[in-house]
Amino acid sequence: MSATGEGGRYLIRGGTVLTMDPKLGSLVGDVLVEGGKITEVGVDLRPPEGAVLIDATNCAVLPGLIDTHRHLWSAAVRQTGVGWDYGAYHMTVQRRWGEQFTADDVYWSQLLGALSALNAGVTTICDESHIQNSPAHTDAAVKALQESGVRARFGYGFPSVNVASWMFGPTHTIPEDIRRVRTELLPDDDALVTLQAMLRGPEMTGLDVATKDLEIARDLGLRSTMHIGFGMAPGIEQLSDAGLLDSDLLLIHGGKSTDEELRMGVAAGASFSISPGTEAFMPGLGIPATSRVLSVGGEPSMSADTEVASSADLFSTLRAAMATDITVRNALPEYYGALPEVTPDQLLLSATLWGAHACGLGDKVGSLVPGKAADIIMVRLDDLTMFPGSDAVRSLIAAATAGSVDTVMVDGNLVKQDGKVLGTGFERLKPRILELMDRLQPRPGSGPVDTPFSV
Ligand SMILES: [Zn+2]
Structure with a gap:
């Protein structure tokens, strides 16, 4: 599990920050998170006391x-x-x-x-x-x-x-x-x-x-x-x-x-x-x-x-x-x-x-601006899929996959770090899903159970 910043403080540093905000635009810089919210976006931000530092070098940092x-x-x-x-x-x-x-x-x-x-x-x-x-x-x-x-x-x-x-x-x-x-x-x-x-x-x-x-x-x-x-x-x-x-x-x-x-x-x-x-x-x-x-x-x-x-x-x-x-x-x-x-x-x-x-959440999420909830992802631009990632937006559209996503934060809580989803949910659900498959007997590509209609 990750270290949790004091007061939910995280400083995401040195990434290619795509804020998606028309005024802030994109920058190579930092995003400060405190108490579940984004409190600052800028260059060379000073880490507040107790903040956990997250290295975003060679990553695109963008809204979830x-x-x-x-x-x-x-x-x-x-x-x-x-x-x-x-x-x-x-x-x-x-x-x-x-x-x-x-x-x-x-x-x-x-x-x-x-x-x-x-x-x-x-x-x-x-x-x-x-x-x-x-x-x-x-x-x-x-x-x-x-x-x-x-x-x-x-x-x-x-x-x-x-x-x-x-x-x-x-x-x-x-x-x-x-x-x-x-x-x-x-x-x-x-x-x-x-x-x-x-x-x-x-x-x-x-x-x-x-x-x-x-x-x-x-x-x-x-x-x-x-x-x-x-x-x-x-x-x-x-x-x-x-x-x-x-x-x-x-x-x-x-x-x-x-x-x-x-x-x-x-x-x-x-x-x-x-x-x-x-x-x-x-x-x-x-x-x-x-x-x-x-x-x-x-x-x-x-x-x-x-x-x-x-x-x-x-x-x-x-x-x-x-x-x-x-x-x-x-x-x-x-x-x-x-x-x-x-x-x-x-x-x-x-x-x-x-x-x-x-979805009516424009005041809460969707861009990296101070005051919005800290729903933030980091996508690696330096792995075999994305390197050299010279245009972050085009690289994301053309080539990114779930495997490229390094870090995911929702409401200031880390849910994926170093390329791994945190917690035991996946391991716990596997046997239950397999048991369901035994009952349903889905056969990929086997076609419908009845005459399909056209819409
Ligand atoms: Zn639908």
Whole structure:
């Protein structure tokens, strides 16, 4: 375990500091952390008494990465769905395996997902949790988040039992148990793990239920997320027409939403989460909307979505964003050629400051400025993968992996140091995950359990 600085004091010294703040910019220098907060960023800072010194020479020092949409509960069945379309994913993961997850399974799988995220330098996650099979499942998911040390928005969703009735059609509003979770489990909006509502939105439930769900969430003082833009209905336009589109909404995917809908969303102050990794891997979700959101003045944020078809490593998501942008620009030059190019600097913003804005945490995290929480990562620029790392931002986008992440701090607490996640969580969860695999018998690439449908 690491030495803990007196009063939570750490001086991170001599790194290439990418503050992601428009005024502070980048510098070779130091970051001072005291009591869980960043208190100073500068050159040759004097270490206060009792501070632990962390040598950041040959490292990029940047805000912890922010993933604005990840279904953490299904981490255990990671990588099984590479090559599936959305229908196959739905039939296999949501309809078959989700129903078989016990509350204990949710705890261990969720912990695996959260620790893997931290290992990859992802310090904040909007957890899209559609495994509310019972209150015990909900409690287990929240407990794993709280014990992992990650900063999270826990997005209370719906059960993975009779899932079709929840996901498609106007049968249910969001489960009543969200009220218990709000008042008893996650009442504190300043805690490391806070509550939001994972709503299904008008494209899944129709507008009446979507309206009622939003009323419930807003009545509880919660921000909401919605998967949207699958091509089934103009969901953003419907929200706008109904006067429901607002800045408390995080709209996920949007690949088949029209340009006008994206414009409506940005104009209303709503945010967007793009998942270029899964959108490219899982046909049916449309073309990643990164450059289209930029073109209407928005700040796209990034998400890995699900490890069933993607990686816990958000750097690979950023690479997918760049790759898909260049591909569609070349393949469809008449349309995409006229849109703004997605730059490496914008991509790093999308995974830091813009991600913080997108999940309503812009005043807390997303950039290295005094007063913000000390969510900080150090990425080695001198290992075989990154050396000589002559342009830190481009090196991060092009080549960084979870293995490049040397140090991770969340809220002033070290959770990874010298390339190793601290604590015994991974060792403890291994036998439980293997036991779950024995029960589920997932076979990577074996395909869906039923006739998939297309979205
Ligand atoms: Zn998703």
